[in-house]
Amino acid sequence: MNIDQRIKQELESEAESIDEILNDKQGLFDLVAGSFKAGLGPWVVVINIIILVVTGLMVWSGYEFFTAEQMQDQVFWGVCLVIAAMAQIAMKQWVWLEMYRGSLLREIKRVEIAVAKLSSKVNSQNE
Template sequence: MNIDDQITQALNAEVKRLEPLLIDNKGLFNRLLPIYRGGMRRWVWLVNGLALITAGLMFWSGFEFFTAQQTEQQIFWGICLIVAVQMQVAMKNWLFMEMNRSSLLRELKRIEIALIQLVKGP
């Protein structure tokens, strides 16, 4: 058996070993739930609460914008709507960045364990 066949067999064995780990991380909810259990869980709950309040403000501003009679009122409610949308985007962006941080930390821990096992040997 030449070196190419050995490399191919080793890569295939590695794929078979890692496949269950990769299948486990599929889906948004499997990635989203750990941020509610991690060290930043209080901040995550706070940001989610603020996002709900901001959503209410966003809908209210939109309603007021479309029902305003005067141009000055439309400008005011339009600016409020834009600010609320930007706040909502910022909070959702932070939540997804936190989700990615949690996922990345979990993967780094797996690599660390694999390296420790590799150094110790079978």
């Protein structure tokens, strides 16, 4: 029996425990909390504060747009509204990508641990 067959056999015998590790799902609130605790956590806090400010600017621009009496004012506030909306979308996209990055790193670590356990079992059987 060569090493490939042994690894395949061990993978099949340990499939349930590996599936449990890989199927450990986190909810949305866990992902959000994890993004604040990750390496870029302080930046996530800063970006979320900026998002709140931009949301206020967006609401204010929308109000001014709909209450403006002159066409020039409507164009100005409309452009401000669109710019604020685009800025908010960009920052929220960054926050979601940061959450995804953290989740992906956790999954990679789980697979590394599972492979390391499997490798140690195969090595112990070879000795």
